[in-house]
Every structure is written in structure tokens, then in C-alpha cells.
Amino acid sequence: MLCLGSVGLVLLMLTLQRGHLAPYSERNYYTRYHNMTEISEWMEQMETENPDVVSSLVYGQTYEKRNISLLKIGLSSTNRKKAIWMDCCIHAREWITPAFCQYFVEEILKVYKTNAKINEMMKNLDFYVTPVLNVDGYIYSWLNESTRMWRKNRSPGTGNCTCYGTDLNRNFNSNWGTVGVSTDCCKEIYCGTKALSETEAQAVTYKLEKMSGDILAFFTIHSYSQLILLPYAHANISAPNHERLMEVGLGAAKAIKDVHGMNYTVDPASGTSQDYARQIGIPLSFTFELRDKGDHAFLLPEDQIQPTCEEAYAGVQHIISDAHDKAFYSSAATITATLWTTLLAAWVTTATVGRMGRTTVVMITTATVG
Numbered sequence: 001m002l003c004l005g006s007v008g009l010v011l012l013m014l015t016l017q018r019g020h021l022a023p024y025s026e027r028n029y030y031t032r033y034h035n036m037t038e039i040s041e042w043m044e045q046m047e048t049e050n051p052d053v054v055s056s057l058v059y060g061q062t063y064e065k066r067n068i069s070l071l072k073i074g075l076s077s078t079n080r081k082k083a084i085w086m087d088c089c090i091h092a093r094e095w096i097t098p099a100f101c102q103y104f105v106e107e108i109l110k111v112y113k114t115n116a117k118i119n120e121m122m123k124n125l126d127f128y129v130t131p132v133l134n135v136d137g138y139i140y141s142w143l144n145e146s147t148r149m150w151r152k153n154r155s156p157g158t159g160n161c162t163c164y165g166t167d168l169n170r171n172f173n174s175n176w177g178t179v180g181v182s183t184d185c186c187k188e189i190y191c192g193t194k195a196l197s198e199t200e201a202q203a204v205t206y207k208l209e210k211m212s213g214d215i216l217a218f219f220t221i222h223s224y225s226q227l228i229l230l231p232y233a234h235a236n237i238s239a240p241n242h243e244r245l246m247e248v249g250l251g252a253a254k255a256i257k258d259v260h261g262m263n264y265t266v267d268p269a270s271g272t273s274q275d276y277a278r279q280i281g282i283p284l285s286f287t288f289e290l291r292d293k294g295d296h297a298f299l300l301p302e303d304q305i306q307p308t309c310e311e312a313y314a315g316v317q318h319i320i321s322d323a324h325d326k327a328f329y330s331s332a333a334t335i336t337a338t339l340w341t342t343l344l345a346a347w348v349t350t351a352t353v354g355r356m357g358r359t360t361v362v363m364i365t366t367a368t369v370g
């Protein structure tokens with residue numbers, strides 16, 4: 001009794017000393033969904049508790065003037081580092097996706113000191129992780145049961161249209177308004193009044209434009225369907241890169257299956273069009289559609305958060321390792337990367353008109369749900 005009492009007292013003192021327990025140190029933090037307030041607090045804690053490896057960056061604002069922030073994770077290095085981009089929750093109701101971004105961050109921070117591979121990658125790469133891109137929409141989806149299925153952002157319709165929201169994943173400057181979109185502002189796939197009409201899409205675009213030369217792999221995380229979507233590249237430059245995308249995507253699907261036996265389909269056609277893929281300047285670019293296949297759909301039960309994150313982590317790490325090793329070990333990789341850049345530059349030069357010259361990375365999926 002006395003012994004237990006002392007332990008309790010010590011714990012209480014530790015708790016008091018720190019003010020309050022960090023939210024993520026709660027039991028089962030990563031097996032529950034968290035609202036935006038909690039996620040913002042978690043981001044601050046990550047930064048505070050890991051000052052050597054984590055910093056945060058505000059890179060845009062939402063329609064309702066909230067900050068869009070990412071966590072940058074990596075060990076400092078005197079060499080120029082490469083980057084990995086990951087954004088979650090561009091679609092509000094896909095609650096498993098911010099949960100995954102949080103899990104991803106937690107996992108690499110947990111293992112990088114002891115796992116030699118992750119440690120090496122932390123020295124060579126910076127991970128740019130946006131847990132919630134569509135902040136307004138995510139907050140709205142938490143309001144009550146009738147808003148839970150909200151997908152878009154929260155900008156009001158223009159003209160006669162009284163509905164709210166633009167599908168941010170249809171608002172990028174890449175064959176805007178042509179593939180799997182609607183111009184009816186009441187529709188889930190409303191693409192906005194023009195390309196980049198939405199501040200959220202602008203934020204990602206401008207940030208990526210500044211960094212695109214350094215990004216080895218780009219992930220945008222969605223749900224549901226259990227798919228790994230990859231872009232077709234332009235006819236004249238796609239072949240070598242397309243094969244690599246397919247190969248790496250299949251490797252990721254296998255890595256996912258090895259964890260809990262789940263089937264993820266790699267789909268080169270669905271969700272992409274040749275046109276928009278032409279504009280992609282980052283060698284490895286994937287859309288992940290996480291669990292499930294429709295049984296619970298966007299209302300994935302909390303008891304599936306952990307297994308979903310574990311398997312998706314394995315899939316993402318497969319791609320990141322591949323990207324890292326090719327960039328830092330293989331001399332053939334240098335040649336391929338150079339060739340890719342040259343071909344892309346050639347295409348951009350010959351095919352661009354005005355602002356279109358900017359290399360923009362966009363994910364437009366024709367699927368209307370995920």
C-alpha cells in the first residue's frame with residue numbers, strides 16, 4: 001500500500017510539474033479520432049518535446065482564416081536535404097487520414113534513434129506532414145451528426161448558388177474543370193470558380209512550387225477504397241517513370257498486405273488522366289485511399305484506426321525507402337532523375353502557355369467518394 005502510494009505521489013508530482021500530461025501520452029491516443037483543437041495541441045507538443053527534429057510551419061490560411069500548418073521532421077544536416085511531402089484530410093469526412101498523419105509522425109519519432117534505416121533517412125530527408133489540410137471542413141465535420149459527412153472546404157457559393165464548399169481536390173491548376181468535376185456549387189465535386197480559387201489549394205501549390213526540386217515523394221492521403229493511385233505521365237515522358245511508379249506502388253501494396261493481410265489495389269488508370277499527370281514534376285507521386293472498401297466507408301470504427309495506420313505506414317515507408325535509396329545510393333538514379341527533369345523541362349518549355357509553365361503537382365481523382 002505504502003509502496004503504491006509513493007508511486008502515485010511521484011506520478012502526481014511529475015504530472016503537476018509538467019502542468020498537464022501531453023495529450024498523446026494518454027492511453028490509446030492513436031486509436032481514437034481527434035478534433036482540430038486536439039490535433040493543433042498535439043502538433044505543438046510534438047514540436048516542444050522534439051525541438052531537435054520537429055518544427056512547425058504555417059504555409060497558408062483557410063477560407064475562414066485559420067492557419068494551415070505542417071510539421072517538418074528531420075535531423076539537421078550540413079548537406080542539402082531532400083524532402084517527402086504528405087498531406088492528410090483534404091476531404092473533411094475522411095477522418096482516418098489525420099489519424100494516419102499523426103500515427104506516421106509518432107512512429108518515426110519513436111523509432112528514429114534506434115532504427116538505423118529511419119535514422120539515416122532522417123539525416124538525408126525532411127518529412128513535411130500536414131495532418132489537416134482542410135481545416136475549416138474538418139472542424140465542420142465535427143459539429144454534429146448532420147455535418148459528419150462534409151467533404152469540401154467552407155467557402156460560400158457565388159452568384160445564385162447558396163451552397164457551401166469547393167472540392168479542394170478539384171481546384172488545382174491542372175486541367176482544371178475537366179475530369180470528374182461539377183460546376184454546380186451544391187455538388188460534392190464542385191471545382192470552384194476557377195483553378196486555385198481556394199486559398200487551401202493555393203497554399204499547397206505555392207509551397208510545393210518552392211520545394212518541388214527537392215521532393216522525392218509526394219503522398220496525399222484519402223479514404224476509402226484501399227487503393228494506391230498513381231498518375232500516368234505525359235506520353236512522351238511517362239514510360240520509364242510510369243514503370244517505376246507501378247513497381248514501387250505494387251511493392252507498397254505488398255508491404256501493406258504483409259501487415260494485416262489487407263488487399264490494396266494499385267490503379268494506374270483510375271483517378272488519373274494523362275493531361276493532369278503531364279504537370280507532375282515530382283518523381284514519385286501517390287494517392288493512398290485507406291480502409292475500408294465500403295462497409296463502414298467514412299465512418300471507419302475507431303478499433304480499425306491502429307491496424308489501418310500500421311499497414312499504411314508500411315506501404316508509405318516502402319515508397320520512401322525506395323525513393324531515398326535511389327536518390328542517395330544509386331548512380332543510375334541520378335541519371336534517371338536528370339533525364340526525367342530534362343524531359344519534363346522540355347515538355348514544359350514546348351507546351352506551356354503563360355502561367356501554365358509552372359510545375360504543379362495535383363491529385364485529381366475521378367472517384368467521387370474518396
Ligand SMILES: *[C@@H]1O[C@H](CO)[C@@H](O)[C@H](O)[C@H]1NC(C)=O
Pocket residue numbers: 035036037038142
Ligand atoms: C475537442 O475534444 C476535446 C476532448 O474530447 C474536448 O474537450 C473539446 O471540447 C473538443 N473541442 C471542440 C472544439 O470540439
Ligand SMILES: *[C@@H]1O[C@H](CO)[C@@H](O)[C@H](O)[C@H]1NC(C)=O
Pocket residue numbers: 058067
Ligand atoms: C497563425 O500563424 C501566424 C503566423 O505563424 C501566427 O502569428 C498566428 O498566431 C497563428 N494563429 C493562430 C490562431 O494560431
Ligand SMILES: *[C@@H]1O[C@H](CO)[C@@H](O)[C@H](O)[C@H]1NC(C)=O
Pocket residue numbers: 143144145146147
Ligand atoms: C449541426 O450544425 C449545423 C451547423 O452549425 C447546423 O446548421 C445544424 O442545425 C446542426 N444540426 C443539428 C442536428 O444539430
Ligand SMILES: *[C@@H]1O[C@H](CO)[C@@H](O)[C@H](O)[C@H]1NC(C)=O
Pocket residue numbers: 159160
Ligand atoms: C441567377 O438567377 C437569375 C434569376 O433567377 C437567372 O436569370 C440567372 O440565369 C441565374 N444565374 C445563374 C448563374 O444561374
Ligand SMILES: *[C@@H]1O[C@H](CO)[C@@H](O)[C@H](O)[C@H]1NC(C)=O
Pocket residue numbers: 235236
Ligand atoms: C511526343 O513527341 C513527338 C516528337 O517530339 C511529338 O511529335 C508528339 O507530338 C509528342 N506527343 C505529345 C502527346 O505531345
Ligand SMILES: *[C@@H]1O[C@H](CO)[C@@H](O)[C@H](O)[C@H]1NC(C)=O
Pocket residue numbers: 261262263
Ligand atoms: C485478398 O485477395 C485475395 C485474392 O483475391 C483473396 O483470396 C483474399 O481473401 C483477400 N483478402 C482480404 C482480406 O480481403
Ligand SMILES: [Zn+2]
Pocket residue numbers: 090091094221222223369370
Ligand atoms: Zn478524399
